[in-house]
Amino acid sequence: MQTDPLLTTVKIPAQDYRYVSVKEDVQNNLIKNWKEINAMPDTELTRSFGYDLDMYNANGTEVTVAVSVKE
Numbered sequence: 001m002q003t004d005p006l007l008t009t010v011k012i013p014a015q016d017y018r019y020v021s022v023k024e025d026v027q028n029n030l031i032k033n034w035k036e037i038n039a040m041p042d043t044e045l046t047r048s049f050g051y052d053l054d055m056y057n058a059n060g061t062e063v064t065v066a067v068s069v070k071e
Contacts, residue, residue: 015050016071022063030054030063037067046070 003009020037022029037045050068057063 012051012053015048015068017053017066018045018069020065020067022065023061026061026063030065033065037065 020033022033045067046069048068048070052068053066055064055066
């Protein structure tokens with residue numbers, strides 16, 4: 001298999017996630033959601049501070065935020 005030298009591969013270790021969907025006004029709501037996530041107390045969201053991901057759909061109109069958590 002030939003790889004594209006312009007692409008970088010990142011291997012993310014297995015971890016637990018809490019998912020948040022962002023659908024409307026993605027640019028502003030994504031920032032708003034991350035502020036809310038970062039303000040959550042440990043009793044609501046026990047973060048592991050591993051790999052967090054923003055996963056965009058093909059046309060950029062929806063984002064799924066995956067926050068690494070301790071479950």
